[in-house]
Amino acid sequence: MLSNTKDAEEVVNYVGAMNYGLERLETLPLSLRLLREIHERLMRDVRGSERSPGEFRTTQNWIGAQGCTLNTASFVPPPPHEMTQALDNLEKFLHEAGTLPVLIQCGLAHAQFETIHPFLDGNGRVGRLLITLLLCAGGVLERPLLYLSVYLKAHRAEYYDRLTAIRSKGDWEGWLRFFLRGVAEVSLSATNTAKAILQLRERTRHQLDNSAQGPRLLDHLFERPLISIRAAQAFLNCSYGTAASLIEQMEALGILKETTGQKRNKLYRYEPYLAIFEQQGLSTASSASTPTDEQAT
Incomplete structure (x- = not known):
């Protein structure tokens, strides 16, 4: 589960930035401009929001343990004047459609972006996007259904080692093997998750066969698995009493679980649905950090 409000806000921003990026791809090619726009939305009012959201850095940054200095950093990205040329090269590579298999292009582009580290904060999140x-x-x-963050978090040490091996030894083959193995594992997990969701949907629909509004609210819960009685009332355009009765029924069936413990302003979560993602480690996927702490002057 998300550990606190800040984690939840980062997840909301991550999803919003991803959806924004996918919409912009319909009219704008994947470019440095789009990456800046995504970064600005990703960083709104969350960790790192004070560090030039939507702008490439103009000062040197470095990567390492908390409190390290430039001299003790585990990796120092290129200085700003070299970063600009590296970003231009990356943008050209992003536009070279068809010259390489897409998965290989993804692996190479992600590693190169993380090496350039063009933002003062949020590089890991943008790199995964x-x-x-x-x-x-x-x-x-067709839809953003692969959560590579899960794999990178589970293999955090190797992820960092593979990126370091590129920078120190030019070991791109080792990185690509690691990356492609992750795609295969996450693809299988996503397939199993999708099957589990479909089975849950059919099973829950049978539980609500006698409810006029139940199936409609159920479909809504797959999009918004956290809900209040007021929110259900607004969505269903019904009376407060009808919404409260329906949520009480769904709570009795084990579909919803009250999360606040309060008598008023209660909030309910679609427990079986969220449990599927938590079993796969997906609930914090988008906010999972890369294996480094970013420091900058």
Whole structure:
């Protein structure tokens, strides 16, 4: 489960930035401009929001343990004057559709973006979004259903080691093997998750066969699994009493679970649905940090 409000806000921003990026791809190619726009939305009112959201850095940054200095950093990205040329090269590579298999292009682009580290904060989050955008732009995915963050978090040490091996030894092959293994594992997990969701939907529909509004609210819960009685009332355009009765019924059936413990302003979560994602480690996927802490002057 999300550990606190800040985690939840980062997830909301991540999803919003991803949806924005996918919409913009319909009229704008994947570009540095789009990455800046996505970064600005990603960083609104969350961790790092004071560090030039939507703008490439103009000062040197570095990566390492909390409190490290430039001299003790584990990795120092290129200085701003070299970063600009590296970003231009990355943008050209993003536009070279068809020269490489899409998955190979994704793996190479992600690693190069993380090496350039063009923002003062949020590079890991943008780098993961870049994978999704490339897969959708390349026609591999119709919807953003692959959560590579889960794999990168589960193999955090190896992820960092593989990126370091590129920078120190030029070991792109080792990185690509690691990346492609992650795509395969996450694809299988996504398939199993989708099957579990479909089975849950059919099972829950049978539980609500005698309810006039139940199936409609159920469909809504797959989009918004956290709900209040007032929100249900507004969605169903019904009386407060009808909404309260329906939620009480769904709570009795184990579909909804009250989360606040309060007598008023109660909030309910679609427990069986969220449990599927939590079992797969997906609930914090979008906010999971990369294996480094970003420091900058």
